[in-house]
Amino acid sequence: MLVKRRALINLHTQLENIPKEWLNVIEPRVFRGAFLPHWLWSGAYCKGHPVFYVDRKQKRVVRFVAKIFYEFPDDWHTSISCRHPGCINPNHIRIRKFHSNHYSD
DSSP: OOEEOSOOOOTTSOGGGSOHHIIIIIGGGEEOOTTOSOOEEOSEEETTEEEEEETTEEEEHHHHHHHHHEEOOTTSEEEETTOOTTBOOGGGEEEESSOOSSSBO
16 A cells, blocks of 8 residues: 655755655755756666665665655555656656556666
């Protein structure tokens, strides 16, 4: 069962309520414009997917963001509904039980 764990971060959120993973890994590498619906990843990419590295292990950003904001089983798949491969906006993340071939982790 998919359960939303946290509300999206906004300007009025207290700093201590923001997950440390978001501040350390994601926030420094995200470009957001004032009126852009997409949050664009400016870090590394591998095979068209946004990635980052922890202890020399590659992690996909979309799945990492989904795990921060949602609670779901590890065998479920993540994808981006807007079809923009660089977007990591939590509102655009789809979590599915079955694998989708387009822009999925």
